[in-house]
Amino acid sequence: MQFSSMSDALDRVCKRQKLSASISHNVIDEVGHEIQQALGDIQSGHVATWALVDIQSDGVATSLIDQRSIIAELKNRLTKVGPLGKLEDLQKEQSINLSKCQKVLEKTFNPDIAKAYRYVDFDRHSLNQVILSHFYREGLFDVADSLINEAAEPEVISLRWKFVEMHQILEAVKYRNLEPALRWATENQEELNNRGSLLKLTLHKLQFVEILQNSGRKDAITYVKTHLVPQASSYLGEIQKLMCSILWAGKLETSPYSEMVAPWQWGRLTEDLTQQFCSFVGQSTQSPLSVALAAGIEGLPTLLKLATVMAGKKQDWQAMKYLPVPVELSKEFQFHSVFVCPVSREQGSQENPPMMLPCGHVLCKHSIHKLSKSCTRSFKCPYCPQDATASDCRQIFF
Numbered sequence: 001m002q003f004s005s006m007s008d009a010l011d012r013v014c015k016r017q018k019l020s021a022s023i024s025h026n027v028i029d030e031v032g033h034e035i036q037q038a039l040g041d042i043q044s045g046h047v048a049t050w051a052l053v054d055i056q057s058d059g060v061a062t063s064l065i066d067q068r069s070i071i072a073e074l075k076n077r078l079t080k081v082g083p084l085g086k087l088e089d090l091q092k093e094q095s096i097n098l099s100k101c102q103k104v105l106e107k108t109f110n111p112d113i114a115k116a117y118r119y120v121d122f123d124r125h126s127l128n129q130v131i132l133s134h135f136y137r138e139g140l141f142d143v144a145d146s147l148i149n150e151a152a153e154p155e156v157i158s159l160r161w162k163f164v165e166m167h168q169i170l171e172a173v174k175y176r177n178l179e180p181a182l183r184w185a186t187e188n189q190e191e192l193n194n195r196g197s198l199l200k201l202t203l204h205k206l207q208f209v210e211i212l213q214n215s216g217r218k219d220a221i222t223y224v225k226t227h228l229v230p231q232a233s234s235y236l237g238e239i240q241k242l243m244c245s246i247l248w249a250g251k252l253e254t255s256p257y258s259e260m261v262a263p264w265q266w267g268r269l270t271e272d273l274t275q276q277f278c279s280f281v282g283q284s285t286q287s288p289l290s291v292a293l294a295a296g297i298e299g300l301p302t303l304l305k306l307a308t309v310m311a312g313k314k315q316d317w318q319a320m321k322y323l324p325v326p327v328e329l330s331k332e333f334q335f336h337s338v339f340v341c342p343v344s345r346e347q348g349s350q351e352n353p354p355m356m357l358p359c360g361h362v363l364c365k366h367s368i369h370k371l372s373k374s375c376t377r378s379f380k381c382p383y384c385p386q387d388a389t390a391s392d393c394r395q396i397f398f
Helices: 006-044 063-081 083-108 124-137 141-151 154-174 179-187 189-194 199-214 217-227 229-248 264-280 288-312 365-371
Strands: 354-356 362-364
Touching (some): 006 083, 063 083, 124 154, 141 154, 154 179, 154 264, 179 189, 179 199, 179 264, 189 199, 199 217, 199 264, 217 229, 354 365, 362 365
Antiparallel strands (some): 354 362
């Protein structure tokens, strides 16, 4: 049986596994029922009509003959049930499905991804810095320190202490301790204000909620007066909201202010802290290494297919300056606008910039050069009937 996709193959295996488990339980229950019935007959001394009976002079049935008869009949009944055969058949069927699933898996996922590799002469120093900053960002300080010694990159150690502070703050937030985060936000308040960040207000709101739930209304009101009232002109609406929530102390979860105690508030705070902290130390919010890896994984199927096609044509795609096909990536990996010529399929560059024709369609400079026979004649736009000359085209910038 052929499967249209890996998902279909897995779905079939899962469904058959559930059915096999159900049948197996029924078979086991049936065997158990027969055994329990036989045991009951033996223990009660009752002899069924199909058993041989030998009545002694004192009127007592011969128990030995009774037990042998019961066991013999049990054996016959279990033979009819055929538990071993049924379980073996189920096991064989499941093995066949798993084997088919494995074949689909091997067909779907190419195990040899090395052929999609293109040699790039990376700057070793820059690459080391990307890897080291990733380890520090993830809190793997010992790993980064060892790599610094091996790669002889001592200047990157300056990042260590900055990320140590960030992870200490995030670790405290994990246990709902906001003091380190508030201290850092206060020290950098001017810069945060210049960035339009509301991080400090968010921290105060969460701290207020913690105090209201754990210490009561009086301490919560005192906290607002101390930390938020001096900034009432900027946060009057938020302060009023906090003061109204005090009326629902002890039952905020069922109040109109239930979002104040929602778990996602803490997840958002962690993201905001990480973003602001990385920005302060001149680092991107996301690790460049993890972004590059995720983008590579998403584009890998296209690259593998390209490598296979080029190998079939006996062409070396390693020698190509530009990829002959676009590699589509999600919007999260599109950090700036790019242009791919719809005629040549080449990506625009400084040497081959995008040029707009009088009709509004855009081609790369090299394509216009070919269509105009080295700028010696007019040509027709490939997408509309309007004529143009190379001198009519204007370079556009993204």
